[in-house]
Amino acid sequence: MTVEDLSVPAHWRRRLTYYRLVAGRCKKCGRLHYPPAPACPYCGSKDLELIEINNKGKLETYTIIYSAPGKSRGRAPIIVGVVNIEGLRIVSELTDIEPEELKTGIDVEPVLRRMDEDTNKGIIRYAIKFRPVLVPKSEERG
Amino acid sequence: MQDILRPESKVGIHGWGTYVPRYRLPMNEILRMWGWPPGQEKGLGMKEKAVAGLDEDSVTMGWEAALNAIKRAKVNPGKIGAVFFGTESKPYAVKPSATIIAEALGITPETMASDLEFACRAASEGLRSTIGLVASNMIEYGLVIGSDTAQSSPGDVLEFTASSGAVAYIIGSRKGSVAYFEGSYTYVTDTPDFWRRALAPYPKHGEGFTGEPAYFHHIEMSVKGLLEELGLRPSDFDYAVFHQPNGKFPLRVATRLGFPKEKVLPGLVTPEIGNTYNASALLGLARVLDTARPGERVLVAPFGSGAGSDAYSVVVTDVIEERKNLAPKFNDYLLRKKTIDYALYAKYRRLYISYY
Numbered sequence: 001m002t003v004e005d006l007s008v009p010a011h012w013r014r015r016l017t018y019y020r021l022v023a024g025r026c027k028k029c030g031r032l033h034y035p036p037a038p039a040c041p042y043c044g045s046k047d048l049e050l051i052e053i054n055n056k057g058k059l060e061t062y063t064i065i066y067s068a069p070g071k072s073r074g075r076a077p078i079i080v081g082v083v084n085i086e087g088l089r090i091v092s093e094l095t096d097i098e099p100e101e102l103k104t105g106i107d108v109e110p111v112l113r114r115m116d117e118d119t120n121k122g123i124i125r126y127a128i129k130f131r132p133v134l135v136p137k138s139e140e141r142g
Numbered sequence: 143m144q145d146i147l148r149p150e151s152k153v154g155i156h157g158w159g160t161y162v163p164r165y166r167l168p169m170n171e172i173l174r175m176w177g178w179p180p181g182q183e184k185g186l187g188m189k190e191k192a193v194a195g196l197d198e199d200s201v202t203m204g205w206e207a208a209l210n211a212i213k214r215a216k217v218n219p220g221k222i223g224a225v226f227f228g229t230e231s232k233p234y235a236v237k238p239s240a241t242i243i244a245e246a247l248g249i250t251p252e253t254m255a256s257d258l259e260f261a262c263r264a265a266s267e268g269l270r271s272t273i274g275l276v277a278s279n280m281i282e283y284g285l286v287i288g289s290d291t292a293q294s295s296p297g298d299v300l301e302f303t304a305s306s307g308a309v310a311y312i313i314g315s316r317k318g319s320v321a322y323f324e325g326s327y328t329y330v331t332d333t334p335d336f337w338r339r340a341l342a343p344y345p346k347h348g349e350g351f352t353g354e355p356a357y358f359h360h361i362e363m364s365v366k367g368l369l370e371e372l373g374l375r376p377s378d379f380d381y382a383v384f385h386q387p388n389g390k391f392p393l394r395v396a397t398r399l400g401f402p403k404e405k406v407l408p409g410l411v412t413p414e415i416g417n418t419y420n421a422s423a424l425l426g427l428a429r430v431l432d433t434a435r436p437g438e439r440v441l442v443a444p445f446g447s448g449a450g451s452d453a454y455s456v457v458v459t460d461v462i463e464e465r466k467n468l469a470p471k472f473n474d475y476l477l478r479k480k481t482i483d484y485a486l487y488a489k490y491r492r493l494y495i496s497y498y
Contacts, residue, residue, distance in 0.1 A: 019246035052248075071498050074489075075196060095197055096164050098480070112205045112246050113197040124233055126201065126242060134470050137477040 005116075008123050016050075018127035021110050023088060024048045032088045056109045056133055057085035064099050071119055083108055083130050096131035107133040149277030150326050154319020155456070156217060156283065157312040157465065158428045159210025161203045162415055162475035165193040169302060171484040176297045183302050187389020191416030193482065194291045194306035196490050200229045201239045203308035204289035205246055207421075210469035211285065212247065214320075215312035219247050222312070223281025224254040224272055228265025228420040230338070231291045232257055243287065254281075261336060262385060263446020264288070265309070265420040270326055270452060272313045284313045288420035295344035296493060303388050305416025309425040320462040321431065321440070323454060327368035329360055330450030337447070352447070357387065360451035361395050361443050368441075368453035376400040379455075380438040383409035383426035385445035387417050401441070408433070409440075414476060427456070429472040436460045 006014070016022050017035045024036035028045035032053070039046045062081035065072075072078060079094040079102065094102075095113055108130040115127040168190045169183035183189075194203065204227060212219060227240040240255035249255075254275075258264035265288030272284035289308035294300035316322040335356035338345035348356070361384055369375065376382070382401040384392040389412050396406045409426030411418075418425055423444040430440055438458045445451040488494055 015245065020248065073498050074496050096195065111202070113202050114199060115197070124199075126246070129197065134474060134478060136467075136470060136474050 008118065008121055011123070011125055018115075018125070019112060021053050021090075021128050022050050023053045025051050032086070034088055034090050053085055053088065054110055055085050056107055057083040057090070057130070059094070059104055059106050059108050059130070060084045060089065061104055062094065062102055064102070071116070075116075081108075081130065093129045094131065095129040101132075109133045148325060150273055150323035150454075152277045152316050153273045153313060154316040154322035154459070155311050155431070156314045156319050157211040157213065157215025158320070158431050159207040159212070159214065159310045159469055160425055160428045160472045160475060161207040161210070161289075161308040162192050162472070163194045163198055163203065163306050164478055164480050165195060165482050165486075165490060166190045166479045167193050167482060167484070167487045171487070172301055175484045176301075185390070186302050187393075187413050188302050188416070189413050190481075191303065191305035192307055192418070193487055193490050198291070198306070199233045200231045200289040200291055200308070201233055201242050203291070203306065204229070204239070204287040204310065205243050207289065207308035207310035208243055208247055208285055208287050211310040211312045213469040214465045215283070215314070216468070217283055217312055217314070219249045220252070222249045222253055222283045222285050224275055224284040225249060225256075226265070226268030226272060226284070226286050227255075227257045228260070228263075228268050228286070228288045229257065229290050230259060230261055230264070230419060231293060235340075240287075249285065260450065261446035261448050262290075262387075262417075262419045262422055263444050263448075263450050263452065265424055266444035266446070266452045269311065269313070269424070269454075270328065273323060273326065276313055276315060282314060286311045286313060288418075288422070288424050290419035290421060292417060292419045293338070293344050296488075298344070300345070300347060303412065303417040305418055307415055307418030307421045307425055309418075309421040309428050311424070318461060319459060320465050321434075321456045321458045323456055324439075325368055325372045326452060326454045327364050327371060328450065328452045329363040329367060331360070333360075333447075333449035335447045335449055347447075352387070353391070356447060356449045357385070357391055357445055358395055358398065360449050361385065361445050361453075362399060364451035364453040365399055365441065365443050368455060372455055374455065378439060379405060379441045381408055381430045381434070382406050382441045382443075383423050383430060384443045385423045385451070386410060386412035386426060387422075389413035411472070425472065431458070431462065432466060432471040432473065434458045434462060436462060
């Protein structure tokens, strides 16, 4: 996912969403939304529950940010994609992939990574990114 | 030996997990950059080393290794009563890394959680502590993580080996484990072979002093102590895994202790990924478990500068067969690699100073 330039307490309050890919599920209409909101964005119901969606998804589309602004300059190129997990679309940074390796439709999986650092307070913001699914390649007994 | 001092046999490994970052720096890039003589890396038995990406650190690598260990153990994270994180490259000087990982994996809040420091041996100290906690029924499961993005001053000989990687184990009762402990033995002294002062970016080391009085003496003493206590000989083991500061020391200490090369090579990972510090020997054990057969016995001897070594005897059980494929294996990470040059290595290791 992408992380806003939040204060330390604000980031802390959202840590489960950032660390574990927690989505909101509406008990009335049954639809998922991410990140969790106070009310269902589809039917307005406030009867919601939080569920973890640590599943693999497909990369629907992506963009490559070469001219990253400010403190993000050192992270360029930054790749941001739209990942579809069971119909839920998540905007997220991609990692462990180079621009020339990008292809829509590839399988991706969530991993915890450093997103950025608060340059004033020094807190490190960790959050879920997506990377190409690790395909077993080793041919070993067992 | 009284039973109260030999609780290991009640305890076993329920899950193991590894992580190696994607990027590899070939040794010839270091030779080229710093003008080392051709073949310098061969004396260390090195081919290439793993490099953490720009968005990785010991926490993120430890998280993935722990996730893999939990998958194999098939344990509810809420039942994990202790998280010990061994590292010498923690992202914060003050603020536990263990709590970040515990929170991200759903282990919090009813758990112990600490970062441990003993150079490359901290995770092993966590392992021995966890064995005691499980054997005493104080906790049901414990999570032990060894993870490092090892520091080395650019141009220092240490740069050939200092690398990145992580390993994790879920420890529980012997019943249902993939491998149980027969015994463990620790040997420590005050030996200044390698150190890093507060606020210093890179460690100092005692060159040749790191060998005989440090690495070899401590590992030999811990292994001999274990063998004597258990009444075992090198020939009783199918594998021997030692701390791996380079590709040569483990083979040399094995020879001195009477273990043939063939028993060491399956768990020798440093030539291909470098010295992962707190992962190192425990990562070698994980690679052995990836392919081990029920009934096989493994000797594991981590080492940490400062200095100390632990030796463990581990016996594989029938359960291991059903757990091997529940998470990626070490070789899956090993084969997923992208070669980089020194310039990109310097960026990923944050060696450039930028002002934005």
